[in-house]
Amino acid sequence: MTEIDLSIRELKRRFASKSLSPLEYWLALEPHIAAWEPHIAALYLYDPDAARAQARASTERWAKGETLGPLDGIPVTLKELISTKGQPVPLGTRAVELTPALDDAPIAARMREDGAIIFAKTTCPDYGMLSSGLSSFHPLSRNPWDVSQNPGGSSAGASAAAAAGYGPLHIGTDIGGSVRLPAGWTGIFGFKPSHGRIPVDPYYVGRCAGPMTRTVDDAALAMATLSRPDWRDGTSLPPNDFDWTDLDIDLSGMRIGLMLDAGCGLDAEDEVRAAVVAAAKQFEQAGAVIVPVGPVLSRAMLDGLDNFWRARFWGDIEGLSEERRESILPYIYGWAKGGADVSGVAAVRGFNQTIEMRKACGALFEEVDAVLSPTNPIVSYPAEWASPTNDPARPFEHIAFTVPWNMSEQPASSINCGFSRSGMPIGLQIVGPRFDDMRVLRLSKAFETWSGGVTAWPKPPVS
Structure with a gap:
């Protein structure tokens, strides 16, 4: 393992022992990012000069024993949709004016409070809608x-950066699977907590944020910082006293549902099903009762959600000039224009389907303690491609396993459970x-322990 592959826990231990400083770590990371970035284009507003200055300040704090918080000196990226004061938020689209944000969003504020080194934003598709x-x-x-394949999204750059080893911590957002889907396609760990656990601004129905990391431990360590409440999110949960690092669990007798059919959308491919079934057997061997659900x-x-999202998004862009609307990615703009024909009544009916999702998820959890399924x-x-179908008439066929848990506000993760014959993560x-x-x-950590996690990460292509 090289310095650039160190976990948050290992970095903090090295910083504390003075065998490695935040500045030394950052300077080791810079050439690694430079080798990868031309090939995967994960970053926006990458500022190594500012990162060096932050790393120097953190190094001085560690030397004095005056660190700001549990992430002091840890490099982090934030998804471009997460506002940082003084920097524009283009929302992934050429349609938006590049106006500097007036304030840090809650996540950015928590990171700065705890001394994390925010060195870049990460890319996303237009309005985060792919x-x-x-x-x-x-x-x-x-x-x-x-690099011929898609990292998924909408936390596209975050997933690519994590898989490529741009430091241990990257923060994405998720309204239908946008943390978990790209995590699945890039082999990393993606965690979407309960709704309101990590405050977001702007808030929206189903919208969450979460850590995207190479290990469960790194995501858990970040949660103490990320989960502090913020008044700007009206769904922000009260302060918690969790020990986020206490990841031991006894699975004896736990009823775990195995869901291999999403009910609609794309069917799980054979390799995906086989990998998920094999993972479920490991839970069973640890004492859980696996229940097909x-x-x-x-x-x-799903169609109701499509109507609701189209109408909502058309409302967001209707006031733009025609020239600006036409600059939106054609796939998304073509989909959004259908929202002009969705009546108010139809939009409300569409929204009501999110309540039906919540009811269905609640009923299932009357019977089981957890659920396993494919992520993708x-x-x-x-x-x-703009999506796994590349068809704007069928834009959400790939989110059927992930989107219900946004609407039911339940926590969910994606963790690697194997690789396809083509060498891609599952x-x-x-x-x-x-x-x-x-x-x-805890369930994620247990599985990571049994499987050994991903041990051989991709290397930068030879230029």
Whole structure:
């Protein structure tokens, strides 16, 4: 293991022993990022000079024993949608004016309070409305495991940066799977906590944020910082006293549902199903009772959500000039224009399907303690595609395993559970009861321990 592969825990130990300083670590990371970035285009507003200054300040704090918080000196990226004071938030699209943000969003504020080194933002597609690295504003982001393939999205750059080893911590956002889907396609760990556990601004129905890391431990360590409440998110949960690093769990007798059919959308490919079934057997061997369960999503629910999101998004862009609307990625703009024909009544009916999702998820968790499923139904798809179907008439066929848990506000993760014959990662989704974020992290840690985690990460292509 090289210095650039160190975990947050290992970095803090090295910083404390003075065998490595935050500045030395950052200076080792810089050439690694430089070797990768031309190939995967994960970053926006990358500022190594500012990172060096932050790392020097952190090095001085560690030398004096006056660190600001548990992430002092840890490099971190934030998804471009997460505002940082004084920097524009293009929302992944050429349609938006580049106006500097007036304040740090809650996540950025918590990171600064605890001394983390924010060295870049990460890319996303237009308005975060694709599971793809394709954007009208950013260069095309690619998957480090195979740069001809897509990293997924909408936290595209965050997933690519994590898989490529741009430091141990990257923060994404998730309204239908945008942390978990790209995590699955890039082999990393992605955690979407209970709704409100990590405050976001702007808040929206189903919108969450979460850490994207190479290990469960790194995500858990970040949660103490990320989960501090913020009044700007009206759903922000009260302060917690969790020991986020207490990840031991006894699975004896735990009833875990195995969901292999999402109910609609793309069917899980054979390699994906096989990897998830093999993972479930490991939980069974550890004492859990594996219970086959049916889907919680229906075609009516997914189509209703499609109508609601189209109408909502058309409302967001309707006031733009025609020239600006036309600059939006054609795939997204073509989809959004359908929102002009959705009546108010139809939009409300669409929204009501999110309540049906919540009811279905709640009913399932009356019978089980957790759920395992594929994260993504397919192994991979081309980097240039806007979605796994590449069809704007069928934009959400790939989110059927992930989106219900946003609407039910339940915690869920994606963790690598194997690789396809083509060498691409396969993600296992682990879902827990609402507010029991620790259960999801503990189950994820157990599986990571049994599987050994990913031990051979991709290397930068030879130029």
